[in-house]
Amino acid sequence: MNKQTIKIPAELKIAAKQAYLNAYAPYSKFHVGAAALTTSGTIVQGCNVENASYGLTVCAERNCISHAVIKGEQSFQMIVIYTEQERMTPPCGACRQVIAEFFEQSAPVIAFNHKDQQQVWSVAELLPDAFTPKDLLDI
Ligand SMILES: O=c1ccn([C@H]2C[C@H](O)[C@@H](CO)O2)c(=O)[nH]1
Numbered sequence: 001m002n003k004q005t006i007k008i009p010a011e012l013k014i015a016a017k018q019a020y021l022n023a024y025a026p027y028s029k030f031h032v033g034a035a036a037l038t039t040s041g042t043i044v045q046g047c048n049v050e051n052a053s054y055g056l057t058v059c060a061e062r063n064c065i066s067h068a069v070i071k072g073e074q075s076f077q078m079i080v081i082y083t084e085q086e087r088m089t090p091p092c093g094a095c096r097q098v099i100a101e102f103f104e105q106s107a108p109v110i111a112f113n114h115k116d117q118q119q120v121w122s123v124a125e126l127l128p129d130a131f132t133p134k135d136l137l138d139i
């Protein structure tokens, strides 16, 4: 994965922005949209969904991946995360673990904002030496 040459489909960014509009974040007011491109080329969306019991909040990235799994998609090319923050929003630790379950180590995770600034990480950069299905092979 070359961060300079990675091609992000315009539709993927549009999908993340659209999901952002549905974020349910009355407590933090921190709205997040995500969209993932599956290996088969389809786009799935997610937004953060908070709860009055704060700890039950689910992030946009994990909702996006679960949404894909529900649709029968378990393999991905990339995921984009949209916020309207000056600082690009990286996935939290829980989301990094779930991303590592389904994405190649070299797959790009792209954060972008309303000014179309962006930051790209590989899955391996976000979660080096991740615990993944390969670590369960001995049981
Ligand atoms: O990458 C991130 C970071 C945070 N959040 C959500 C969780 C919570 O609803 C709010 C503030 O943490 O933003 C996401 O959805 N994705």
Ligand SMILES: [Zn+2]
Pocket (backbone or CB within 6 Å): 059, 060, 061, 062, 091, 092, 093, 094, 095, 096
């Ligand atoms: Zn998260």
